[in-house]
Amino acid sequence: MKCFFCHRDIESVVMVIFEGFAHKTCAIKAGRYCEKHDVPKTSFQENTCHACIRCIDEDVVNLELQDRSCVKFLEENLPRPEFNALMRWAEVISRITHSEPETSVLRGLVTRAHYTNKKVSEVLTELAFAQSITKLIPPDLQEIVDDHYRGLMALKAPFN
Numbered sequence: 319m320k321c322f323f324c325h326r327d328i329e330s331v332v333m334v335i336f337e338g339f340a341h342k343t344c345a346i347k348a349g350r351y352c353e354k355h356d357v358p359k360t361s362f363q364e365n366t367c368h369a370c371i372r373c374i375d376e377d378v379v380n381l382e383l384q385d386r387s388c389v390k391f392l393e394e395n396l397p398r399p400e401f402n403a404l405m406r407w408a409e410v411i412s413r414i415t416h417s418e419p420e421t422s423v424l425r426g427l428v429t430r431a432h433y434t435n436k437k438v439s440e441v442l443t444e445l446a447f448a449q450s451i452t453k454l455i456p457p458d459l460q461e462i463v464d465d466h467y468r469g470l471m472a473l474k475a476p477f478n
Contacts, residue, residue: 323348362433369432377428378421381438388427388442389420395446404451426454 319328322337323344345351350359352370359368381388393401407426408419415422430453431438444453 362429367433369429374425374428374432377432377438378425381424381428382421388438389423391442392423392445395442396451397449400449400451404455407451407455430454 319339320326321328321344322340324341326341328339328341340348340350342351345358346353350368351357352359352373355370355372357370357372359370361368392404396404404423405419408422411417411422411425412419415425417425427438427441430436430441434441436444441454445451
């Protein structure tokens with residue numbers, strides 16, 4: 319078995335990554351392993367970006383404790399259809415994660431910040447400048463979310 323990164327034989331210490339197997343030291347050098355939590359990073363954006371889910375979770379909790387103004391900022395700085403699409407996405411995600419929609423938005427912002435090596439404030443500015451949520455939620459995912467959201471709303475409708 320060969321390491322995905324250095325292509326040398328792997329003898330005893332093996333780490334599984336999306337592409338196969340790797341030496342832990344090679345994965346760390348490649349930015350694919352979180353030393354703090356001693357876990358491989360998760361792949362995003364068709365395996366082109368990587369971030370540690372545990373680091374994201376910690377930052378979401380810290381952001382929730384410090385400041386909940388991110389959603390307000392997006393509401394004030396995005397066109398209404400974009401903000402509504404963001405909140406539909408947040409509603410669907412919150413049903414899956416059993417959290418509040420605002421927490422889902424924070425998780426999305428923190429996740430993008432981690433895998434782009436930016437601050438959350440930079441991600442917020444980026445979205446406001448683009449006047450679009452596509453850097454946070456790709457259009458093909460927005461379509462899937464909209465289908466699920468319509469299903470959720472149908473379940474909320476009163477039965478006749």
